[in-house]
Amino acid sequence: xxxxxxxKQTVKLSNPPSIISTASIVGPKExxxxxxxxxxxxxNDDLFGEDSWEKAESKMNREAIRQALTxxxxxxxxxxxLFGGDLLNQIISSSFAxxxxxxxxxxxxxxxxxxxxxxxxxxMIVDGGYADYAAATTSSHxxxxxxxxxxxxxxxxxxxxxAQWTTTxxxxxxxxxxxxxxxxTHITTGRVMDFGIKDANNMGAAMAPAxxxxxxxxxxxxxxxxxxxxxIISGDLGTVGKQLTIELASKNGYDISRNYTDxxxxxxxxxxxxxxxxxxxxxxxAVVFCGYLYKELQKGNIKKLLLMSTxxxxxPTSTAQGxxxxxxxHAVTIEAGRRS
Amino acid sequence: xxxxxxxKQTVKLSNPPSIISTASIVGPKExxxxxxxxxxxxxNDDLFGEDSWEKAESKMNREAIRQALTxxxxxxxxxxxLFGGDLLNQIISSSFAxxxxxxxxxxxxxxxxxxxxxxxxxxMIVDGGYADYAAATTSSHxxxxxxxxxxxxxxxxxxxxxAQWTTTxxxxxxxxxxxxxxxxTHITTGRVMDFGIKDANNMGAAMAPAxxxxxxxxxxxxxxxxxxxxxIISGDLGTVGKQLTIELASKNGYDISRNYTDxxxxxxxxxxxxxxxxxxxxxxxAVVFCGYLYKELQKGNIKKLLLMSTxxxxxPTSTAQGxxxxxxxHAVTIEAGRRS
Numbered sequence: 001x002x003x004x005x006x007x008k009q010t011v012k013l014s015n016p017p018s019i020i021s022t023a024s025i026v027g028p029k030e031x032x033x034x035x036x037x038x039x040x041x042x043x044n045d046d047l048f049g050e051d052s053w054e055k056a057e058s059k060m061n062r063e064a065i066r067q068a069l070t071x072x073x074x075x076x077x078x079x080x081x082l083f084g085g086d087l088l089n090q091i092i093s094s095s096f097a098x099x100x101x102x103x104x105x106x107x108x109x110x111x112x113x114x115x116x117x118x119x120x121x122x123x124m125i126v127d128g129g130y131a132d133y134a135a136a137t138t139s140s141h142x143x144x145x146x147x148x149x150x151x152x153x154x155x156x157x158x159x160x161x162x163a164q165w166t167t168t169x170x171x172x173x174x175x176x177x178x179x180x181x182x183x184x185t186h187i188t189t190g191r192v193m194d195f196g197i198k199d200a201n202n203m204g205a206a207m208a209p210a211x212x213x214x215x216x217x218x219x220x221x222x223x224x225x226x227x228x229x230x231x232i233i234s235g236d237l238g239t240v241g242k243q244l245t246i247e248l249a250s251k252n253g254y255d256i257s258r259n260y261t262d263x264x265x266x267x268x269x270x271x272x273x274x275x276x277x278x279x280x281x282x283x284x285x286a287v288v289f290c291g292y293l294y295k296e297l298q299k300g301n302i303k304k305l306l307l308m309s310t311x312x313x314x315x316p317t318s319t320a321q322g323x324x325x326x327x328x329x330h331a332v333t334i335e336a337g338r339r340s
Numbered sequence: 341x342x343x344x345x346x347x348k349q350t351v352k353l354s355n356p357p358s359i360i361s362t363a364s365i366v367g368p369k370e371x372x373x374x375x376x377x378x379x380x381x382x383x384n385d386d387l388f389g390e391d392s393w394e395k396a397e398s399k400m401n402r403e404a405i406r407q408a409l410t411x412x413x414x415x416x417x418x419x420x421x422l423f424g425g426d427l428l429n430q431i432i433s434s435s436f437a438x439x440x441x442x443x444x445x446x447x448x449x450x451x452x453x454x455x456x457x458x459x460x461x462x463x464m465i466v467d468g469g470y471a472d473y474a475a476a477t478t479s480s481h482x483x484x485x486x487x488x489x490x491x492x493x494x495x496x497x498x499x500x501x502x503a504q505w506t507t508t509x510x511x512x513x514x515x516x517x518x519x520x521x522x523x524x525t526h527i528t529t530g531r532v533m534d535f536g537i538k539d540a541n542n543m544g545a546a547m548a549p550a551x552x553x554x555x556x557x558x559x560x561x562x563x564x565x566x567x568x569x570x571x572i573i574s575g576d577l578g579t580v581g582k583q584l585t586i587e588l589a590s591k592n593g594y595d596i597s598r599n600y601t602d603x604x605x606x607x608x609x610x611x612x613x614x615x616x617x618x619x620x621x622x623x624x625x626a627v628v629f630c631g632y633l634y635k636e637l638q639k640g641n642i643k644k645l646l647l648m649s650t651x652x653x654x655x656p657t658s659t660a661q662g663x664x665x666x667x668x669x670h671a672v673t674i675e676a677g678r679r680s
Contacts, residue, residue: 001472002420002466002469002470002471002472002517003469004468004469004470005420005469005470005471005472009444011470051661052661054657054658054661055661080342080345081529085447085449087430088655088657089429089430089655089656089657090427090429090449090451090653090654090655090658091449091653092653092654092655092657092658092663095532095653095666095668096532096653096658096663096666098531098532098666099532099533099534099653099666102531102532103531104349104529104530104531105529105530105531105532105668106448106450106457106460106461106529107425107448107449107450107451107457107653107668108446108447108448108449109425109430109431109447109448109449110446110447111430111447117446117447120446121446121461124464124465124468124470125464125468126342127468128344128464128465128467128468128469128470129342129343129344129345129468130342130344130345130351130464130468131342131345132341132342132345148657177342189421189444189445189446190444190445191438191442191443191444191445192435192438192439192442192445193439194439313430313431313432313435313436313439313447314430314432315428315429315430315432316429317394317428317429317432317488318394318430318432318436321391321392321394321395323432323436326435326436326438326439328435328445328447
């Protein structure tokens with residue numbers, strides 16, 4: 001058997017890569033939320049000096065990687081691989097960022113699960129001896145996502161209470177063979193799950209079965225319990241999906257109610273910022289991890305984290321053709337301090 | 341230094357994975373071309389019994405994986421990871437296929453470079469001891485691509501001579517730690533290159549600089565020469581891009597004119613099948629490899645192959661916003677017979 005497999009969907013890394021730098025850039029609304037002090041850059045204008053939201057998103061993506069590199073005084077040429085993706089059709093945000101950076105590029109699409117998809121692949125490639133350094137990144141933008149997936153913003157369409165607000169932001173992480181941590185130690189890769197939800201304004205419910213499936217599989221494969229972690233955090237399930245995930249995990253014998261939350265619930269002040277069920281978008285778990293969680297891991301306030309970004313794999317075409325919304329979730333264990 | 345790196349963009353695998361099975365499914369037009377005897381399934385109708393081209397494409401994707409597994413009497417549960425992507429927005433073809441198969445799934449987007457992107461990642465993950473078995477796949481469909489990227493087919497728009505014809509087809513390959521080959525031995529991962537081409541009907545020219553860049557980097561990193569290979573084959577550059585790639589390689593001191601061709605040139609009879617500059621689409625290199633080349637490697641008629649799928653990373657939105665078309669190319673060395 002493959003020597004790093006420790007269960008059906010989980011691998012344990014033998015030389016856990018160190019996350020040696022991260023950077024986060026967010027939009028104005030995210031910069032008014034409760035995590036504002038953790039972000040590296042808060043934009044005053046979500047066009048970021050560009051003439052379209054799509055170009056602004058790509059610029060955030062590129063600048064997040066550049067900032068993460070600048071912090072450690074590293075040039076893009078040192079990075080062996082860039083793993084990145086985003087929500088835009090043909091992932092133009094990431095591809096155009098990769099064009100400027102000239103780093104060998106693996107383009108990904110995992111919808112809002114992309115941050116842990118990119119961290120998973122980057123970690124295995126560094127752990128396996130294929131790279132000294134790898135970058136993992138993703139981005140999303142409220143305005144580019146709304147007009148692609150839903151309606152032109154100019155229409156002013158009303159949003160139902162289960163709707164989530166796409167995060168404007170990009171996060172980038174640099175992984176290295178050597179370093180002082182935090183370290184990626186375990187990776188549980190998700191399967192596509194579909195419980196038949198067809199409402200594109202209720203993506204939390206569509207993603208919850210995938211989140212619960214990956215979580216249960218992670219505990220079974222590793223032998224970890226919910227209490228093994230200081231914090232378990234999903235990507236962008238929002239209030240509806242978070243509650244469903246707690247219930248689904250509980251039905252399978254895992255009580256995560258005490259130390260589990262969701263990036264989409266934490267990034268905004270839900271009572272004041274009018275985002276209904278919380279945030280969504282691949283940028284959500286990207287900036288919450290690269291901003292808030294990474295810094296708390298560095299300080300030692302979090303010692304062991306399970307980060308699980310969650311994606312809804314729909315397209316406007318699949319919805320128009322009557323398909324339900326499949327979901328996927330990928331989980332990575334991140335430990336502060338010395339390698340265990 | 342990472343022990344498997346042998347140059348800036350290339351890794352040499354230490355336990356080269358064996359490609360133990362492949363399958364290919366193509367549309368009616370591909371089934372009339374010169375490679376028709378190599379494909380496992382030729383559809384009579386490009387709807388494949390479904391009510392939309394998108395659903396037909398997803399079914400091809402799923403069935404190609406199932407056929408590749410059936411040939412070796414293996415169940416989907418044995419596969420540790422599925423690496424796949426396609427051209428459709430939010431890669432719905434691959435995601436919906438992964439939903440049926442329930443294999444842990446890494447969604448990719450590399451446009452028409454996806455077949456070698458999926459082979460590259462699957463090979464590293466198997467070589468590195470993270471998986472016993474991995475599947476690599478991609479698909480494209482003429483009719484779903486035309487209406488997404490260009491015009492509704494019902495318009496009957498004219499196509500300029502540089503235009504290419506999106507392949508209807510899907511190919512899947514199963515990689516294993518053990519087996520009798522053919523083996524993936526080297527991987528050169530591409531950078532995003534952009535020479536400023538803005539004509540979405542001339543993608544061969546847009547992709548050629550990326551193809552030449554990866555090719556030159558591959559020769560420099562490995563020390564191989566063009567003559568080290570029985571065959572060097574790119575993904576879907578067509579006649580225009582193929583000629584440009586020969587010229588760009590020649591300017592850099594590499595004469596590939598004797599043993600180089602392009603999957604997009606080989607899959608159709610260009611004189612008779614009215615496809616202008618040849619084929620495109622991620623399905624093109626997928627079915628040419630999983631159909632034709634794999635069988636020739638098994639027979640020993642090809643002993644050493646460089647397969648380099650090539651992608652144009654545009655979207656209708658990026659084109660509408662005045663962006664040029666970036667390209668990318670990923671190359672994998674595939675050797676018949678015993679591990680070297």
